[in-house]
Amino acid sequence: MIRVAIFGFGNVGRGVARALTNNRELIEKKIGKFEVVAIADSKSSIHGDVDLKYAVExxxxxGRLPSDVKADELMENVEFDLLIDTTPTDVFTGEPGLSYIKQALSMGKDVIxxxxxPLVVAFRELFRLAEKNEARIGYEATVGGAMPVVKLIQRELAGNQIFRLRGILNGTTNYILSRMEREKMPYSQILSEAQELGIAEANPEYDVKGYDAGAKLVILANTAFSFDAKFSSVKIVGIEDITPEAFEVAGEKGYTIRLVAEADSRGKLEVSPRLIKMTNPLAIYGTLNALLVETDLAGEVFVIGKGAGDRETASAIVSDMVDIYGRDNGH
Amino acid sequence: MIRVAIFGFGNVGRGVARALTNNRELIEKKIGKFEVVAIADSKSSIHGDVDLKYAVExxxxxGRLPSDVKADELMENVEFDLLIDTTPTDVFTGEPGLSYIKQALSMGKDVIxxxxxPLVVAFRELFRLAEKNEARIGYEATVGGAMPVVKLIQRELAGNQIFRLRGILNGTTNYILSRMEREKMPYSQILSEAQELGIAEANPEYDVKGYDAGAKLVILANTAFSFDAKFSSVKIVGIEDITPEAFEVAGEKGYTIRLVAEADSRGKLEVSPRLIKMTNPLAIYGTLNALLVETDLAGEVFVIGKGAGDRETASAIVSDMVDIYGRDNGH
Structure with a gap:
């Protein structure tokens, strides 16, 4: 029996709860029985043999969970095997996830x-801690939602030397840029519409300044090149200054503009708006994400998928569960 | 120490030998030390602690290997842990690979x-045999070359219900069709040119009749839907009767023609030339392969990559080695 604690119970945490409910049979076939023994958000919690449907409802x-017991107390008092951390991202401090993850790993618990x-603040530190305590870390859900890019790099291209990663790693900015390209409307107007549609956050800075893409790039580059890069290692330029005129000039020569995240094995780490050919596979439309991996044996491998969304993120989290606890690894 | 036997020493087998030579350090970091203890082709062999460079040269x-000892004898007399089977494909009998694989699995040896x-003739039988003997089977290299489609389905989408697979699974036919689309030249002329370029085989039947795509579809569908489909379960139509005029008519309405392989969870298994919109992600050009996977949680995941080539196939084989013997599975 795998005992699961879920910390963070916003859209992603609830998406995980729903995936574990709806696809329980499928998942248990692959990893054996599991139960959720605790769920905590920033101020409340529930524990015991948690009824996931009840918790979500x-x-x-x-707007909270039934008990006042805090996450810290649960961490110390509830027996669990796996922490699923879906707390909100802070690329500067890593908190609150960083402390939870460190504590869980120190106790030899696995973390997804x-x-x-946490990964852009303390990537190597966390993996050293995991190794010391024979715990495992899954982080497929940190990059590219349902696109299996972390395992693509770690596993499927395991025998390859990776030279370069180039990707569209933020759906919100890609949505804005691809609409600017097609409709030649100003940035601010499309941003407002995207906010109304729920595609951009009320506070869009994190996306439009390129921070989100930068954080994902750090995680991918650390995975692909064994770097110990931090968020501060990335050169980042956002999309706020791009004008419809820029798209017109670019378009006349067959180019468009996208927020490209690029890392290479020599240490380059950069997120910035780039001119790319309309025919470039990275010139995707809408909120999609894409990643191009350049390798020695496999050549160029290209993945496209939905980069965000609670179901997509839950899918990535479940894939990490199967990866860590799968009975038939190797089949 | 992992002791490896390689059966089949054509382009793919030699590609594996080269990958194991060039990327040995990288691979050994992930799976520990390995040595190749035997290589056999259809009529000759080499065994001992094999010098891979020497064997390739x-x-x-x-046109052969130094020893007259046959593969069957090596199978019985050489101690090994892993059989890498790169023998030529026969979708009707599965031989010679099928017998080698059965024998290896019966002895508890892993197989890649x-x-x-072998997989389109006896998919479930082989997996039952593996399970019984606690052996593992890796077959990423059978489909899509460097595209990690088998593990995408098995692992990354492990928590998902898969509804449908649609793909371009044969590079040769896609090359022919995409040139017919652009240049409006007749099928036979482009085929001849493709043969001159080495993109199509001297005997192109296997590709142009859709057999290769059909075999790959069987393997993917068995993986995704737990079917026990055989090659004969697939409805197959090839591309030989497609005319440049068909492309003209299609093009006027924004469509093109591709050899689409499609399987769904209700049992559909079909390879046939289809009208698809120019904007469909499957409307790729040249020898690329692509696969679109429709799921409940992850939505649509789309992968593009080089579908063939000795380096690409070697990359997939090495990824299976890491998958089976990886020390840090779960990291």
Whole structure:
């Protein structure tokens, strides 16, 4: 029996709860029985043999969970095997996820996180801690939602030397830029519409300044090149200054503009708006994400998928569960 | 120490030997030390602690390997842990790979194969045999070359219900069709040119009749839907009857024609030329392969990559080695 604690119970945490409920049979076939023994958000919690449906409904109705017991107390008092961390990202401090993850790893518990913060603040430190305590870390959900890019790099291209990564790693900015390209409307107007549609956050800085893409790039580059890069290692330029005129000039020569995240094996780490050919596979439209991996044996491998969304992120988290606890690894 | 036997020493087998030579350090970091203890082609062999460079050069120079000892004898007399089967594909009998794989699995040896034949003839039988003998089978190399489609389905989308697979699974036919689309030249002329370029085989039937795509579809569908489909389960139509005029008519309405392989969870298994919109992500050009996977949680995941080539196939085989013997699975 795998005992699971879920910390963070916003959209992603609830998406995980729903995936574990709806696809329980499928998942248990692959990893054996599991139960969720604790769920905590920033101020409340529930523990015991948690009824996931009840927890999701309670949270949606009351904006909190039934118990006042805090996450820290649960961490110390509830027996669990796996922490699923879906707390909100802070790329500067890594908190609150960073402390939870360190504590869980120190106790030899496995961790699966969708939170970029801890990994861009303390990537190697966390992996050393995991190794020392024979615990495992899954972080597929931190980059590219349902696109299996972390395992693509770690596993599927395991025998390859990776030279370069180039990707569209933020759906919100890609949505804005691809609409600017097609409709030649100003940045601010499309941003407002995207906010109304729920595609951009009320506070869009994190996306439009390129921070989100930068954080993801750090995680991918550390995975591909064994770097110990931090968020501060990335050169970042956002999309706020791009004008419809820039798209017109670019378009006349067959180019468009996208927020490209690029890392190479020599240490380059950069997120910035780039001119790319319309025919470039990275010239994707809408909120999609994409990643191009350049290798010695496999050549160029290209993945496209939905980069965000609670179901997509939950899919990545479940894939990490199967990866860590799968009975038939090797089949 | 992992002791490896390689059966089949054509382009793919030699590609594996080269990958194991060039990337040995990288690979050994992930799976520990390995040595190749035997290599066999259809009529000759070499065994001992095999010098891979020597073996490749000998084969290229002499068209054979130095010893007259046959593969069957090696199977019985050489101690090994892993059989890498790169023998040629026969979708009707599965031989010669099928017998080798059965024998290896019966002895509890792990198997990695790039040969579609055994899997389209005896998919479930082989997995039952593996389970019984606690052996593992890797077959990423049978489909899509460097595209990690098998593990994408098995692992990364492990928590998902998969509804449908649609793909371009044969590079040769895609090359022919995409040139017919652009240049409006007749099928036979482009085929001849593709043969001159080495993109199509001297005997192109296997590709142009859709057999290769059909075999790959069987393997993917068995993986995704737990079917026990055989090659004969697939409805297959090839591309030989497509005319340049068909492309003209299609093009006027924004469509093109591709050889689409499609399987769904209700049992559909079909390879046939289809009208698809120019904007469909499957409307790729040249020898690329692509696969679109429709799921409940992850939505649509789309992968593009080089579908063939000795380096690409070797990359997939090495990824299976890391998958089976990886020390840090779960990291």
């Amino acid at each position: 309670y949270k949606l109705r009351h 996180t969708s939170n970029k913060g | 000998y084969k290229l120079r002499h 194969t790039s040969n579609k034949g």
